[in-house]
Amino acid sequence: MDEARVMITASHLHKRFGALTAVDDISFDIRRGETFGLLGPNGAGKTTTISMLAGILAPDQGSVRIDGSQNPMQAQTRLKIGNAPQALALYEDLSASENLFFFGRLYRLSGARLSERVAWALDLAGLTERRRDAVRTFSGGMKRRLNLACAVIHNPPLLLLDEPTVGVDPQSRNLLFERIESLKRDGCTILYTTHYMEEAQRLCDRVAIVDHGRLLALDTVDNLIARHGGKSVIEAELERLPDRPADLPGDLRDHRLRVETDCPLQDVAKLADSGLRFLTLHVHRADLETVFLNLTGRRLRD
Amino acid sequence: MGPIFTLALKDLRLLWRDKFGLFWVALFPLLMALFFGSIFSGGGSRAGNMKIALVDQVRTDQSARLAGKLAAKEVLAVSPMSFDSARALVQKGKLAAYVLLKPHADSSESFNPFAMPPIEIGVDPSRKAEAGYLQGMVTEAWFSLVQERMSDPAETKQWVNQGQDALLTDTTLPPDQRAVISRLLGSLGDYVSMTDSSGTASASPFGSAAISVVEIAVESSGPRSPFEITFPQALAWALLGCTLSFAVSIVTERQRGTYLRLRLAPLTRAHILAGKGLACFITCVGVSSVLLLIGMLIFDVRLVSPLGMLLALVAGGICYVGLMMLISVIGRTEQAVSGAGWAIMLVMAMTGGSMVPLMFMPSWMLSLSNFSVVKWAIYAFEGAIWREFTLTQMMLPVGILIGIGVTAYAVGVSILVRTDR
16 A cells, blocks of 8 residues: 555554463554544454554564554654543543643643644533533543543544443434544544444444454455345335245245345335335345354354 | 643642542641640640549648648649548549548647648549559648748747647646647747747748759750651651652552553653652652641741751652652552552551650660661651751761662662553
8 A cells, every 4th residue: 555645554463461362463554534443342452452553562573653653652653643542531630621731731732722722622522611620520421522532632643542432321422423523524544443333334434353362354344244244134024915926036934025135225126116015124234243243153242 | 841840730730639638648747746746745734633522621720721732733633522422423433532631539649740630532442553642742732831830930839829728728648748748839939939039030940941943944955845856757747648649649540541641642651750750749848848837837846957957858758759659559459559558658657756756766666767768757857857967967867768769769660661561
């Protein structure tokens, strides 16, 4: 891949903790402006991978390259990275704005620029009204949003989000998705680790599926489903049976028809055109859960 | 230096908002200084009085004066009452003892100017010490009364006359005894008349004790008040509180993920630890200085060597920052670090003079205290407050404090780096 278009290169990363192999030969590139998902169950090695990318952990083997730099621990490289750790890394006795001012200063912002960025980040997190309140008084969702805001206070071109929606209610989760999508529209490169396949499916351009420290598959969501998800299934309950039931595709039992297909929408249209009337109609498309199940024999949340 | 100050400011702000932590860092040491200072200075002396009942069955001028002398004693709280009440209250343990003044059973005793009237002290058998103490008090009061009587010629003359009158009417004494007492009283009367006519009426016929009290200021060095002992101890407690508070804050940051976030910022690990160390140092020196100022302004604590105190504060700060770093890595949870930290520090405080002042320690304990960092901190503070250390003498505790601090910091950082990997 053209190096100028690549933000992160992870090359043959290995990491062991005693007898446990946390990351086993993982390699991938992340393009500029791309939202890249690391999808896998808890303990798959996602956080260890992200820690090696951020320079917190040194890989036992392999290398990391971020925006051309081979040392993610360099201050200049760190300034390009925004990181929202899985733990709510906030000072609970400080207010929302005090947290943002503190992290902003650490990322070398000051004066009017710092105030401007703090106001922007508070707006991003939807916490402008509560900016003076101590973080300990916030709900889990508000803390998650502030966690994200602290990560982007310095406007980094690369954002590492480690399970950013853990323990968040659906309303706050949607708000977080909108904010992440807005950052994506602004050109931010995002590495997103999650064990929720709906999140990866909604937000990520490409997804790497990892389990037991190994990278099992990497592609766009559609390609992963097409390659590893299996066929879609149409299930219909017919109003009445056709004159020649044997001509129908799939299995017919009583009035229930079940058809496995690669092109579910086209096949539904064909059935409707043939004069069939449906009491109920369901199309089950393969998703990343199915992909993971097919790749590992386990469900994501097992 | 910018990020270090930013980190330190954040820690100071967090400490300020943690009222419970602030109590241990600042208020607890002050309370310790005031509490033990007050105890050693004997504040509230009336609270320690021995409560007794006085039963006067003689009801003469002399017995009333004896009762008055006992009541005037500061160490006794005397309540006059009937014998039955006094006995009942002693039996219930409400009073330490009763003192019963009884009439003379033998009439010959009434002619003897030195004979104490019969006195009964009622006290629980288990309170032998109090009984002996009270016996001494009563005896002292009686002889004081006799001395007063003999110091006044007019009163002595009156007593001699009363004795001679009583002797004339008495029929109980054997003749030989009566003759001896009559001669004694006659001679005493002649002597008193002689001193009276020679113009020395105000002088005692038997002389009087000439005791005067002269105030002499103590020239040798030493603590001038108990607060000069308890405030250096309070400073040591404050340093201890700061150390533990910041040690726990490091492990809190590691547990809650803020330490990880700091590691992800464009900072080195040295920045992060220096920021924490600076905040701890500022708190150590700041709180110690405020406590010292309170001691000086309100409790008259001296500062014989301001430069020595500055050295002691800086060295103490460095030492306890190092200990903070070391203690923060002895456990992985707040509970572990807090528990182990207090355990270690309490042992050091006990052996180092934060509980028993160094000057009151037996020699074996004083030797043991050399292994406690608290001893050297208190020693340095006392050196500047009342031990009048020269700068050369100050170098020993200051050097030891800095040495321990630097070593502990280095060990703590190396363990932290190893566990970070």
